[in-house]
Amino acid sequence: MRACLASAAILALLVPASADAQSGRIYRWSDLNGSTRYSDRTEGHATQGGIAEIPIRVEPAAVARLRFEHRDGRHLAWIDNTLGGPIEVMVHAVPGTTPASDPPLPARATVPSGQGVVVAVLAQATGLRVEAIPGSPSAQPRDVEYGYPLGTAALRITQAWGGRHSHADAGNRHAVDFAAPLGTTVLAARDGVVMQTEGSFDDAAPDDPDALERANFIRVLHHDGTMALYAHLQPGGVHVRVGQRVRRGQAIGLSGNTGRSTAPHLHFVVQANRGMRLESVPFRMFGPRGILRFSESIGAGD
Known part of the structure; x- marks a missing residue:
């Protein structure tokens, strides 16, 4: 196991809809009209055609989410913390771009549990890259x-x-x-x-x-x-x-x-x-x- 386990922010989160989806399974089957269908469940499909399991890659859950809010001609870049504890984030410009930002990118912030903070204010919404690490940088380990x-x-x-x-x-x-x-x-x-x-x-x-x-x-x-x-x-x-x-x-x-x-x-x-x-x-x-x-x-x- 590495220290980065589940620490990098993922900005698109797959939310499984069933136990099958949670284990990374999607099924392809044909309905009565011969049309191809896809589902994370097998119930009720066995009589409608053969079921083929299609392997999919389930990604780790997101640590942080990026969203933009348009206000007074500016674009506020929010980071929402999805964890039950604080996270530290760093927001970078996408390579090859230099968007005007206050503060200048890369911007860094600590986000409390279940909350969101404005990390940067940009002249226009643009692609950003987000790094997120669980925990507060002010942690003081005790001898326990x-x-x-x-x-x-x-x-x-x-x-x-x-x-x-x-x-x-x-x-x-x-x-x-x-x-x-x-x-x-x-x-x-x-x-x-x-x-x-x-x-x-x-x-x-x-x-x-x-x-x-x-x-x-x-x-x-x-x-x-x-x-x-x-x-x-x-x-x-x-x-x-x-x-x-x-x-x-x-x-x-x-x-x-x-x-x-x-x-x-x-x-x-x-x-x-x-x-x-x-x-x-x-x-x-x-x-x-x-x-x-x-x-x-x-x-x-x-």
């Missing part, structure tokens, strides 16, 4: 003991801090991969508010570089501004909603093997926004048999 994030007495770590396979970047340097059978209960390791969830992805794709951001996950915001990420959850394995308060030890989901993963496990990391970039934070944890002591090491998992 985290609980074990799995509902099992078994403990096997396949990759710890500094793991060469996928824990070498700043956002995951202090991540830990806990081996866990599919469907193992995932527990909140610390009190917080559910900030972001993703549960629409199906299978693991260990050899697909694009799969890094296609893992199911839960992001929980803590009081000090840090965020815990619980990743590679199974399809349908998100059991909390954005904005929900959770307590340490509360069941929040089910472990899985989605995204760029080679075996079932839970990827756990505490992150903080350090100014348009996520960095992992060292943490203390109490495990099934006492205090867990992590060190920079190389593991085989993820």
